[in-house]
Structure formats: C-alpha cells, structure tokens
Amino acid sequence: MRLKNTVPVIYYSNEKHACLSSSSANGNEAERTEGNRTKHPEQHGAPMIEFENFVKQYKDFRLEISMNIPDSRVIGIIGKNGCGKSTAIKAILGLVRPTSGSVRVFGRESKDLTPRDKEKIGVSLSDSMFSPLFTVEDVVAILRAMYRDFDEPFFREMCGRLNLPSGKPLKEFSTGMKEKVKVLAAVTHNASLLILDEPTAGLDVEARSEIIGFLKEYAGSHDCTVLISSHISADLEGLCDEFYLFSGGRIVLHETDSGIGSRYGTVQIPFELFDSIGRQYISGFKKETFGYACITNSREFFERNYPELKVKPAGIDDLILLLGGGTEE
Amino acid sequence: MKGLLVKDFRLVLKRKQQLLILLAVCAMIAFTSDGSFAVAYAAGLAGILGLSTYAFDEHDNGFPFLFSLPVDAGTYVKEKYLFCVLCDLAGLAAGTALFFAACAANGKMDAFRDGLVYLPAYFPATLVLILSVLLVQMKFGIERSRLVTLLLYGCLFVLSAVFVKIVGPLDGTRLAGQLPEWMKSDWFIVAGIYALAATACAVLFALSLQVMKNREY
Numbered sequence: 001m002r003l004k005n006t007v008p009v010i011y012y013s014n015e016k017h018a019c020l021s022s023s024s025a026n027g028n029e030a031e032r033t034e035g036n037r038t039k040h041p042e043q044h045g046a047p048m049i050e051f052e053n054f055v056k057q058y059k060d061f062r063l064e065i066s067m068n069i070p071d072s073r074v075i076g077i078i079g080k081n082g083c084g085k086s087t088a089i090k091a092i093l094g095l096v097r098p099t100s101g102s103v104r105v106f107g108r109e110s111k112d113l114t115p116r117d118k119e120k121i122g123v124s125l126s127d128s129m130f131s132p133l134f135t136v137e138d139v140v141a142i143l144r145a146m147y148r149d150f151d152e153p154f155f156r157e158m159c160g161r162l163n164l165p166s167g168k169p170l171k172e173f174s175t176g177m178k179e180k181v182k183v184l185a186a187v188t189h190n191a192s193l194l195i196l197d198e199p200t201a202g203l204d205v206e207a208r209s210e211i212i213g214f215l216k217e218y219a220g221s222h223d224c225t226v227l228i229s230s231h232i233s234a235d236l237e238g239l240c241d242e243f244y245l246f247s248g249g250r251i252v253l254h255e256t257d258s259g260i261g262s263r264y265g266t267v268q269i270p271f272e273l274f275d276s277i278g279r280q281y282i283s284g285f286k287k288e289t290f291g292y293a294c295i296t297n298s299r300e301f302f303e304r305n306y307p308e309l310k311v312k313p314a315g316i317d318d319l320i321l322l323l324g325g326g327t328e329e
Numbered sequence: 330m331k332g333l334l335v336k337d338f339r340l341v342l343k344r345k346q347q348l349l350i351l352l353a354v355c356a357m358i359a360f361t362s363d364g365s366f367a368v369a370y371a372a373g374l375a376g377i378l379g380l381s382t383y384a385f386d387e388h389d390n391g392f393p394f395l396f397s398l399p400v401d402a403g404t405y406v407k408e409k410y411l412f413c414v415l416c417d418l419a420g421l422a423a424g425t426a427l428f429f430a431a432c433a434a435n436g437k438m439d440a441f442r443d444g445l446v447y448l449p450a451y452f453p454a455t456l457v458l459i460l461s462v463l464l465v466q467m468k469f470g471i472e473r474s475r476l477v478t479l480l481l482y483g484c485l486f487v488l489s490a491v492f493v494k495i496v497g498p499l500d501g502t503r504l505a506g507q508l509p510e511w512m513k514s515d516w517f518i519v520a521g522i523y524a525l526a527a528t529a530c531a532v533l534f535a536l537s538l539q540v541m542k543n544r545e546y
Contacts, residue, residue, distance in 0.1 A: 037521065125393050
C-alpha cells in the first residue's frame with residue numbers, strides 16, 4: 001500500500017550537467033555545459049509542456065495529471081504498462097483531448113498545434129509508424145517533403161551505421177530495425193522537443209543498447225527537451241535528468257536522477273519494528289515473508305538510526321515496484 | 330500538404346501491378362464494347378485507387394503517427410480531396426485516351442466527337458461518389474464503413490423504389506421537353522452537373538473536416 005500518493009517536490013539541481021561542466025568544477029554555478037547544451041539554471045524554468053489539471057476519462061481508465069516540463073531537460077516517464085504514459089504522450093500531440101483541464105505545448109493548446117509547431121517536435125510512438133509498404137527511400141522522400149530542416153545526409157549516414165537497408169519494405173524489417181527507423185525519423189529534423197514512447201519495447205539487448213546509446217549521444221549534443229517513456233528502467237538510468245512515475249493514471253513521484261540516487265533507498269523492515277518507525281519516512285511498502293520491503297526518500301535517516309537494517313540505494317525498478325502500484329499490504 | 334501528397338503518390342505506385350491490370354481492363358472495354366463506358370470505368374477506378382490511400386493511412390494504427398508529423402486535420406482533408414481529384418482526373422484522361430484510340434482504330438471518330446460533350450460529366454459524377462465514401466470511411470473507419478455504405482445505398486435504393494411506386498417512373502424526355510430552349514444545350518447540362526457536384530463536394534468537405542477535427546487516436 002502506498003503511504004503517499006504524490007511527492008510534489010521538484011528539484012532542478014542539474015547535478016548531472018554540473019559534473020560534466022568545467023565551470024561547475026570550480027564551484028561556478030552560473031553556467032553549466034554538457035556538449036553543445038549551455039544553459040543558465042534559471043532558464044530551465046520556462047515550461048515546454050504544461051499539463052494543468054489535465055483529466056482524460058475513458059470508460060475504464062482515468063488519467064489525472066499536472067506537470068510542467070521545462071526546456072532542455074531529458075525527462076523519463078516511467079510506470080507499468082497501462083498506467084497512462086502513452087495517453088499523456090498522445091495528449092501532448094493533440095491526439096487525445098482532455099475531458100477537463102489543459103495541455104499546452106510551446107505555450108499553445110496541444111489541439112491547436114499548427115504544422116509549423118509540429119515541425120519542432122520529433123516523435124516516435126510505440127504502436128504506430130509509416131506504412132509497412134514503404135522502404136527507407138520512401139521515408140526519406142516523405143520526410144524531405146514534410147520538414148524544412150530534414151537532415152537527409154545525417155539520416156542516410158545513420159541508416160548506414162545502423163545497418164538499415166534502403167530498398168527493403170518496412171514490413172520485412174525486424175522490430176528493432178523498425179524502432180531505429182522511427183527514432184531516426186524523430187531526430188533528423190532539428191526538433192526542439194523529442195517525444196519517444198517506449199522506443200525500446202520488445203527489442204533484444206543489442207538493439208536496445210544501440211538505440212539508447214544513440215539517444216544519449218543525441219541528447220548530449222543537442223539543445224532540446226527529450227520526453228521518453230519506458231517501463232524498462234535500465235534504459236533510462238543515466239539518460240534522464242528527471243523522472244515522473246505514473247501509476248493508475250496519476251503521478252506518484254517526480255524526482256531528479258540525482259535525487260533518486262542520493263535520497264531514495266530500499267529497506268527491509270521486520271514485522272516487529274515496522275510499526276515503531278514513523279510513516280513519514282516510508283514512501284511505499286510491500287509485505288513479504290520476512291517483514292516489509294519498503295522504499296524511503298530518507299535513506300540517510302535509516303542509515304543513521306537503524307544501522308542493523310539492510311538499506312540499499314533505490315533504483316528505478318524499486319520505485320516502479322514499490323511506488324508504482326505494485327505494492328500490497 | 331506536399332509531404333502527404335508524396336506519401337500518397339508513393340503508396341499508389343507501390344501497387345504498379347494493380348495499376349497495369351486496371352489499364353488493361355479499361356483498354357479491353359474500350360476496344361471491345363462501348364468505348365465511352367471505359368472512360369467512366371477508368372475515372373471511377375482511379376478515384377477508388379486514390380480513396381484507398383485513406384485505408385493505408387488507417388491500417389496498422391497509422392493515424393497517431395501520421396498526425397504526429399507536421400499535419401493537422403485541415404491539411405489532411407484538403408490533401409485527401411486534392412489527391413482524389415487528381416486520381417479521378419488522371420483516370421478520366423487515361424480513359425479518354427483509350428476511348429480515342431479505340432475510336433480511331435475502329436474508324437468511329439464521330440462517336441468520339443459526340444462523346445467529348447458528355448465525357449467531362451463523368452468526372453464530377455464519380456468524384457462525388459468517391460468523396461461521399463471517403464466521408465463515411467472517415468466517420469466510421471474502414472471496417473464499419475463497408476457496412477454503413479451498404480446500408481446507405483440500400484436505403485437509397487428502397488427510397489427510389491418507393492418514389493417510383495408512388496409518383497411513377499420519371500420520363501426524362503418529357504421533363505427535358507418542358508425546359509426552356511436555352512437550358513436544353515448539352516454544355517448547359519454538363520455545367521449544371523459541375524455546379525451540383527461542386528456544391529456537393531463543398532458540403533462533403535465541410536463534413537469531412539468536422540469529422541477529422543473531432544477524431545481522437
């Protein structure tokens with residue numbers, strides 16, 4: 001059972017950027033650089049995407065979220081299948097409309113996005129792509145006609161690097177090859193907002209590694225906001241600056257990558273000790289045979305006060321499992 | 330718009346075999362039977378070919394991706410209408426060329442000259458038919474649209490039968506005889522058909538736009 005439904009704490013510590021910055025190394029926090037990304041910390045405040053009391057009601061599912069995604073950040077949306085990640089992404093693209101509330105992209109209601117606005121968005125969706133009859137050559141011709149900033153030489157170069165045949169219909173591609181085409185189509189027109197819905201779902205380890213490697217390279221060298229959803233935690237660790245954990249159509253956690261690493265932990269608490277520990281230190285727990293498997297956002301508290309307990313830094317999987325609806329009393 | 334047109338042209342060209350078969354059938358009709366029917370047949374089939382690109386867009390949950398590209402509902406509907414018009418015109422041109430060849434080969438150039446008056450009317454007639462099917466497909470999706478189209482045409486047939494039963498069969502010659510002299514010209518009738526078709530297309534376009542704007546994916 002979850003003790004807290006939402007953790008409305010937003011940390012823009014930027015530590016990941018800072019550690020890569022020469023200026024931050026000597027304590028200068030005014031400017032942080034990662035590859036070509038040079039940003040003043042306060043610049044991260046301008047929201048690229050705003051969900052304001054957004055509600056989408058389906059017959060058997062309700063998505064109810066509020067979140068602001070600032071400029072030039074890599075945001076991970078995590079959660080189990082069916083928790084509302086894809087619906088949120090479709091709402092950003094204006095593919096579904098809110099039952100109430102609003103979602104704004106570039107300051108404009110998503111349903112009112114113009115083709116010109118959409119040229120600034122690169123999208124890879126989990127279950128939708130170009131017609132399977134098309135070849136990579138057809139895709140190139142379509143993208144060339146669709147986007148004024150389409151970088152055809154880069155697209156072709158990447159197709160070569162990723163071993164994507166240009167004359168073969170997409171229907172004959174493997175799942176991994178199709179995902180690569182989708183991701184390439186999303187990143188080759190100088191988008192300032194990249195939206196990737198489960199880009200690694202159903203892929204083998206090698207294809208996942210190639211796609212994630214490419215995305216890391218891209219995110220590090222382009223000044224753009226990246227929104228990536230996945231239920232595979234390993235893909236997002238080290239890629240994202242911040243995480244939103246969705247569960248049952250709600251955001252149950254919003255935390256920075258560094259915040260998760262420094263403050264969250266898993267603790268195994270025996271039954272007899274559980275009731276004596278203040279619940280404010282336990283974010284979620286699950287009853288197991290030895291006692292309770294708990295997740296805390298005060299790892300230090302347990303390390304200091306309960307040295308006899310097994311306390312480990314929490315990973316994204318732990319968050320999904322213990323905060324994302326997988327808990328039981 | 331340009332990107333969508335490129336996509337649709339490439340989709341049609343993916344079916345070269347079907348295109349060649351259609352041309353062969355049209356040529357056979359033009360040379361062996363009533364040549365002018367080949368014109369209507371070619372225009373209609375070419376329009377259906379254009380219409381089929383909508384099915385490809387919808388196939389395999391393609392719309393969410395399509396509308397994540399720099400495309401909005403208005404652009405999509407405009408492009409689809411334009412593409413159907415271009416396909417229909419291409420079919421009309423191909424059919425007319427075959428009709429001409431058949432007339433020339435059979436020494437019936439008089440029939441071709443007579444046909445030049447009414448052949449252009451095939452274009453608006455087939456176009457309205459195709460665009461009305463497109464509207465039904467947009468509203469109900471490809472699967473359900475088949476049933477809905479069947480029901481619609483079934484209803485039209487029943488209504489026509491009831492009308493004929495009550496009012497009696499329309500005598501076109503008698504009705505035409507009642508028209509003023511200046512309205513009896515072939516060109517006037519063709520122009521009238523174009524005007525009616527343009528109105529129908531405008532209504533269909535407005536409805537299609539409304540449907541696509543309200544759709545969710």
